[in-house]
Amino acid sequence: MRVIHLLPAIFVHVLIVAQDTPTIDLTMSDNGRGQIEVRARSSGYFDGCLAAASFTLRWPASAGVALDTAVRCYPFQDVLPMSATQPVTSGQYMYRTFNGFGITLLSDFDLSWQAGREYPICTADILVPGTTIELVNDAFTTANNRDFFVSLGGIESTGIYYTLPRPQVNIHTADPGTGSVDIVLTPEGDFFGWATALDFTLRWPANAGVTLGSPTQEAEVAEYILIDKVGDEVTDGGFTYQRFHGEGSKSIANSDDSWAMANEVIALSVPVFGQSPDIMVVNDEWTSAHEGNYSILLDGVPRSGQVEDMATSVSAVDAPVLSAQLVPTANGYLLSANLPGSSGMATFALHNAAGQSVWSTSLERATGRVQFELPTSGMPHGMYILSVTHGSRALTKRLVR
Numbered sequence: 001m002r003v004i005h006l007l008p009a010i011f012v013h014v015l016i017v018a019q020d021t022p023t024i025d026l027t028m029s030d031n032g033r034g035q036i037e038v039r040a041r042s043s044g045y046f047d048g049c050l051a052a053a054s055f056t057l058r059w060p061a062s063a064g065v066a067l068d069t070a071v072r073c074y075p076f077q078d079v080l081p082m083s084a085t086q087p088v089t090s091g092q093y094m095y096r097t098f099n100g101f102g103i104t105l106l107s108d109f110d111l112s113w114q115a116g117r118e119y120p121i122c123t124a125d126i127l128v129p130g131t132t133i134e135l136v137n138d139a140f141t142t143a144n145n146r147d148f149f150v151s152l153g154g155i156e157s158t159g160i161y162y163t164l165p166r167p168q169v170n171i172h173t174a175d176p177g178t179g180s181v182d183i184v185l186t187p188e189g190d191f192f193g194w195a196t197a198l199d200f201t202l203r204w205p206a207n208a209g210v211t212l213g214s215p216t217q218e219a220e221v222a223e224y225i226l227i228d229k230v231g232d233e234v235t236d237g238g239f240t241y242q243r244f245h246g247e248g249s250k251s252i253a254n255s256d257d258s259w260a261m262a263n264e265v266i267a268l269s270v271p272v273f274g275q276s277p278d279i280m281v282v283n284d285e286w287t288s289a290h291e292g293n294y295s296i297l298l299d300g301v302p303r304s305g306q307v308e309d310m311a312t313s314v315s316a317v318d319a320p321v322l323s324a325q326l327v328p329t330a331n332g333y334l335l336s337a338n339l340p341g342s343s344g345m346a347t348f349a350l351h352n353a354a355g356q357s358v359w360s361t362s363l364e365r366a367t368g369r370v371q372f373e374l375p376t377s378g379m380p381h382g383m384y385i386l387s388v389t390h391g392s393r394a395l396t397k398r399l400v401r
Contacts, residue, residue, distance in 0.1 A: 032300015213271030
């Protein structure tokens, strides 16, 4: 039994809950954009007290202080607030230990852990790019009471470190019957990490006279990866092409979502104006020559699966769709958005290339056309992504300042 002296004994006595106590495993992922995320996986249902958690990260001492302190993750920032010790050097490695102590029940916040799901504990920025960060128990951590440890309601529930699975992901189109084409991802295994980046190209016969509208996404998908068009439609060799690119902004687990093996994920929907007998995701000579081949990065690692040969016929769309336009002004951009359908909450957010939110605003009971200025004059130059959410639908726009 490991003893955490910072946890008063009275908590151990009061907060033991009458349920089978699961064990908690731990993993760490690097999103490929200079940040690591530590996530926990429970072996069974639990809604009691996350009394204590401790783990240690290490990296080569030659890199110096290469890892920042803990950033607590929603929605567990209050039930298990994490913090990090000062880095310590031992031999060829530098170590930083992360500790969390809880005194409230998950159920008090209407939260619970389900068996087999991954839940974010904290993130930390990598301060020296390219540094190898490891989640470890070794001779130093064992000798200094820094090994991985978990207490649930005062009962030791330490599991194991496990390797994050990163399945291959297949892609195809589908007709949802709404005048749009759906882009469907099918993971070959469960996944909870970062969909770091996504690229693909749609192709259809040039003589069909089809053009595509502004893409929309389900709000829960847009929360962790924002996808938009890249450039204009291009006609070549009897076909018309439209490239798309997505940037991950957080892990799927941190969005309270998951990808399940063989379950389809609708990445986005694109309105089709005109009737296309044959629209599909392709890798061909044109896409190979124009950086348009299908590619997906999971935690920064290429995991592109098959481009499934599924041509989709889509009828013309007549109903208004969620759309937005950006027009440059002296102080930023004039944002005009069309919010069709019933009145509801509309949220507008701007993210930088690292996925960090730099501006947001919301409008209650919004519908129809809205217009206001998006202030960007004081922001650093670079690429930004605007997300617009209205009800259950969302779209993204790319802008460069």
